[in-house]
Amino acid sequence: MARVKRGVTRHARHKKVLEQTKGFRGRASKTFGTAHERLEKSLQYAYRDRRNKRRRFRSLWVQRINAAARECGLTYARFMSGLRRAGVALDRKMLADLAAREPVAFRSLADQAKAALKAS
DSSP: OOOOOOHHHHHHHHHHHHHHTTTOSGGGGTSHHHHHHHHHHHHHHHHHHHHHHHHHHHHHHHHHHHHHHHHTTOOHHHHHHHHHHHTOOOOHHHHHHHHHHOHHHHHHHHHHHHHHHHHO
16 A cells, blocks of 8 residues: 655645745744744634724724713713613714714714603
């Protein structure tokens, strides 16, 4: 029985890893062993940070909504509670965009929230 030689397979695997680590610093882009370790770690960072990105954006949206709501005389929590009671179904991303780009529209939402809070 003929023995299995892995030259082509190994070369292809190494080439794939080294292409993915192109641009890394030092040996992390030159030697297979180090490059493979760095690639695995970079993929872990990428996976983690795809989730952290959503967390950071939500935090940014909340800060923008809070700043705009305070200009209208409400805190963030009271503003969101008032919107919920008024039946306004806008997510934080849209509210933050309105706060930054359309202050008049945001003020009308704040007025709706105030009215809903007074009514309840």
